[in-house]
Amino acid sequence: MEAPVITAPAPVAPIVERCEALLNDLTFETVRQWKENHPGKKAIGWLPVWAPRELILAAGMLPVGVMGASDRLEIVKGDAYYQSYICHLPRSVLELGLNGSLDVLDGVLFPSTCDVIRNLSGMWRILFPQKYVRYVDVPQNPAMSLGGRFFAEDLRAIAAELGEVSGTPVTHESLRAAFAVCNANRRAVHDLYALRVAKPWCVPSAELYLLVRAGALLPVEEHTALIREYMQLAEASAAKPMDMARVTVRGCFCEQPPLDLIRTIERSGCWIMDDDWLIAWRWFKEDLPLEGDPFENMARVFVTDSPACPTMHLAHGVKGAALKAEIKNTGSEGVLFMAPSFCDPALLDQPMIQAAIEKAGIPWSALLYAENTGQFQVIREQAGTFADALKLS
């Protein structure tokens, strides 16, 4: 089945255009302007999959998501640092660093997503010695008394370092205030996804992606307000329901899919009911508590409420069960595994998750991409065939 081309309903078009302009802001001009408008303030970048942007905020700085450059930047210098069998994201991030686009950042947090991002933290330290660089080792032992305690201690240390960078020490009060801001932002993103599930024709996936991705560059409150404004307009839109296959996408939690790939999936006849791209913006389902020790609270919520992301060590059966639950909650009919080439976490996890959902009789299909993939015809045919199979089954 070939679905009609999906176009943005007119009322949300200005918001979508603004978000697309933010996606295309490869020189981080938005961050430069923010710094000009906030003299003396600093900006700290963070890489996928998740980083404690609350700490950056609490130190009075702008958290900036460094999510790669998609297919909109020619990689010249970045390729000189990587062998052919390394994924694409670190190449574009290095390119952005080496071409000066990231000069506007006063530091970068590198989370323990995989060995490539981990090693990129060390490379960054060597290549940009004047900048603050921090490796964020998230707890792989989920016991609060073990991994949680270690993480709380590390969060305290990171907060102290960020306070030194900004000149504004992080206090319990400032951190709780940041929690409140980020809680509101996560709730907005969760609500956006809920609207997407309820009325996918009102929230095309490419728009949803752009909306969330705008949070990489915008101040958190502004991002929240933008999502809320979009939702109001989208809910009131006159978009007509369309009967398309409903799929869940998994595997793109780090290196981001090109926007046209997302459009291609939808144009091939699939509503993407759930995904794991830009997962940091909905990493927690529950709010971070505003009472008690904020560092311990954050660590506790991290070890109890993190998603079943392939970057984490999970107890037996959790990853399959989590996906099956999401499929049920979103009314998905099948899973589209979309992993970036050479992505260790996604590709090592994939056979285990496939086995789990196969046992449950859930159909799936799998494809590979890179953030700079530019040809989508084969993917369109594959996704279209999968959509047809789902509708016929």
Added chain:
Amino acid sequence: MNTTVMKDRSQERQKRMLADYFKRLAVSRENGWKNVYTFVPGNLTELILSFDLLPVLPEINALQSGMRKKSGAFIQEAEKAGHSEDVCAYVKSDLGMLRGGNIGPTGEPLPSPDLLLLSYTGCFTFMKWFEILREETGAPTLMLHVPFQGEGRVTREMRDYVIRQLKTEVIPALEKLSGKAYDESRLAEMLARSRAMEDDLVHVLESAKRKPSPIDGYFAAVYYIGPIFSAFRGTEDAQHYYRELREEVDARIAQGIGPMTPDGPMPPEKFRLVVEGPPAWTHFNELWRMFHAEGAVIVASTYTKVGGVYDDGFRHDPSDPLGTLADYCLGCYTNRSMQDRVNMIARYVKDYDADGFMINSVKSCNSFSAGQLLILREVERLTGRPGGFFESDLVDPRYFSAANIKNRVESYLQMLDQRRTGGASA
């Protein structure tokens, strides 16, 4: 070429140790012996052995399968089962072997795991590897999260975290599996033996500072590290092995003899090199020959520190058994920052008076490989000595291109030769 190779006493001992070990594993089920699967970096061999449990190291099985030309078929078997061509070949070799009946590299059956002790040290793939084995075998995983030295140092919090995990999760799990209580004095005895063998190993590795070097610090040294990096650290057998090895190397020094290779004594030392990265196990001797045939001896390597860095002074400390295990895990080579790795290679180039260094970049291992091209530049900058680079894989024979690698190695050595004779300034 002399193809008759006399085996030293230590080699004979190691051969017997390995044969006995695989035999014990083969009959472990019928004897009721329990095992613990774990990894080389950050292994807790003394602790496991102190409970009379058998350590099983899937990396060792995979590399042995590679050396015995079995890994290619195993990898294809795993890929047929849906595992990506893009991921670590150790994992796929292990899975292919498991799916083929878990017949180990010696042809004897390996027991399925009783416990998967996930010592998460310096390699993300370890975590997924044991999750996959858990799915395949039903054995439980036990996570020992060893924080990465991202800031180039070990903090008190990192050390305490590892010790707390040992006390509250690892030891109770080993007690439950073995039915035996934790015996710290027995562990301390083993750690004292480890300390002695670490002294001997460092003596052997540092002998390569001499000219000519009596050993090859990479190809031959991977045999030297075998017992201490795997199932034998802390055992009497291993202690004897390292004492014998030390005596043999001292005898070679006294006689002015250079390294022995699989093809016989090495030609006179012409080039002294440092190597970064693991070997290509499927073509181990062929790769070694590319160096020794040209008179190139590897005087130091980073791979021989992957299961423990001892030449910076660290020794297991029997007076603080759990603290010293934490220090050991935290200090393994791949758990160190990029800057530490650069500094270590640069130090080797200087301390061992190497002419240069080569990087073998393996496709399977992002922990090693991601960033090596920057390491190349940085070590060149710090030492003023040239670096060389070639690519292969751990155990996937499809990624070993002999002609390309030989061309790279020979060109690199020719360049060193020309620099020596003043060609570089011409």
